[in-house]
Amino acid sequence: MKRYSARVEVWLRPGIADPESATIERALPALGFDDVGELRAGRAFCFVVDAPDEAAAKSRADELAHRLLANPVIEDATVNVDMAAAVPAVSPQGRELASQSVGQSVGQQDRAR
Amino acid sequence: MTARIGVVVFPGTNCEHDTALAIERAGGSAELRWHADAHVGDVDAVVLPGGFAHGDYLRAGAIARFSPVMGAVSRFAAEGGTVIGICNGFQVLTEAGLLPGALMKNRGLRFVCKPVAVKVTSSRAALCAQVPVGTELTMPVNHFMGAYVCDDETLGALTDRGQVVLRYVENPNGSLDDIAGVSNEQGNVVGLMPHPERASDPLLGSTDGLVLLRSLVAAVGDGALGVADVTGPAAAIS
Numbered sequence: 438m439k440r441y442s443a444r445v446e447v448w449l450r451p452g453i454a455d456p457e458s459a460t461i462e463r464a465l466p467a468l469g470f471d472d473v474g475e476l477r478a479g480r481a482f483c484f485v486v487d488a489p490d491e492a493a494a495k496s497r498a499d500e501l502a503h504r505l506l507a508n509p510v511i512e513d514a515t516v517n518v519d520m521a522a523a524v525p526a527v528s529p530q531g532r533e534l535a536s537q538s539v540g541q542s543v544g545q546q547d548r549a550r
Numbered sequence: 551m552t553a554r555i556g557v558v559v560f561p562g563t564n565c566e567h568d569t570a571l572a573i574e575r576a577g578g579s580a581e582l583r584w585h586a587d588a589h590v591g592d593v594d595a596v597v598l599p600g601g602f603a604h605g606d607y608l609r610a611g612a613i614a615r616f617s618p619v620m621g622a623v624s625r626f627a628a629e630g631g632t633v634i635g636i637c638n639g640f641q642v643l644t645e646a647g648l649l650p651g652a653l654m655k656n657r658g659l660r661f662v663c664k665p666v667a668v669k670v671t672s673s674r675a676a677l678c679a680q681v682p683v684g685t686e687l688t689m690p691v692n693h694f695m696g697a698y699v700c701d702d703e704t705l706g707a708l709t710d711r712g713q714v715v716l717r718y719v720e721n722p723n724g725s726l727d728d729i730a731g732v733s734n735e736q737g738n739v740v741g742l743m744p745h746p747e748r749a750s751d752p753l754l755g756s757t758d759g760l761v762l763l764r765s766l767v768a769a770v771g772d773g774a775l776g777v778a779d780v781t782g783p784a785a786a787i788s
Binding site: 505 | 612
């Protein structure tokens with residue numbers, strides 16, 4: 438088994454009313470961002486999948502994305518899977534921690550294999 | 551026979567006692583059911599009450615759908631059993647695929663908490679079987695994700711088959727086609743955003759919710775499952 442990192446983005450489908458994005462966009466001019474438009478708010482999910490190969494990891498991540506993370510009635514999901522050794526970081530602080538631990542966990546994985 | 555109605559409690563559900571009390575006021579007998587139990591027991595109907603099941607994390611109802619009890623609720627519904635989802639319960643039923651469509655954030659991103667008038671638009675389901683179409687009822691809504699959406703094809707089918715059971719008189723949340731409540735194709739699963747249990751005592755400002763709950767209790771009380779036959783015993787009880 439190898440460990441893959443997956444990133445799922447969930448977006449409202451085109452044509453579905455999106456009051457959250459519209460509200461954020463309306464606030465932009467007041468903050469001096471008159472040059473910004475077409476803003477869309479979505480959600481991102483990061484996780485790791487243990488699988489024999491990348492295709493299997495992608496398939497599992499797809500399944501999770503479409504069964505739970507996105508509601509197919511109103512949302513689409515994009516799923517990306519990479520060979521990785523650490524959980525993708527979610528904050529600058531977290532990123533540092535993650536990059537520090539990459540080497541260690543690669544080493545651990547190599548030993549496990 | 552008194553209708554036995556199971557009221558499902560998820561972690562974060564908060565309307566179960568109000569709902570149970572209102573069901574008893576409407577002449578039924580209410581029994582709480584814990585979400586982690588993979589059965590609903592010997593009941594004539596199941597109600598998923600309002601609240602914030604599993605904290606509404608991810609999306610309202612998204613996690614509740616995977617609670618062990620939901621397999622039992624799905625089987626109960628598949629066998630024709632009457633299932634009612636109120637507010638968060640409605641969201642759970644759409645997430646579980648027991649009802650079409652989805653509930654999204656309200657228009658204007660406003661949390662709406664006020665009494666609203668709704669019209670009964672179909673008598674197909676047990677909840678409305680005894681209530682003449684066109685009856686106007688006032689009940690509180692209390693939600694952030696109450697805007698009903700579905701695709702055009704689904705909306706056409708809902709309308710043609712009489713699956714829209716309640717419509718807002720004045721749309722409070724941007725719900726598609728003023729939809730406040732829908733049923734499944736068979737009519738035995740119904741979800742609604744207004745809270746009938748919060749309109750079940752004069753002290754609460756309205757007893758209109760009892761009209762729906764009495765209809766439910768009467769329709770399922772004689773052991774009949776599923777869609778009430780309005781010409782049958784259910785109609786005679788009132």
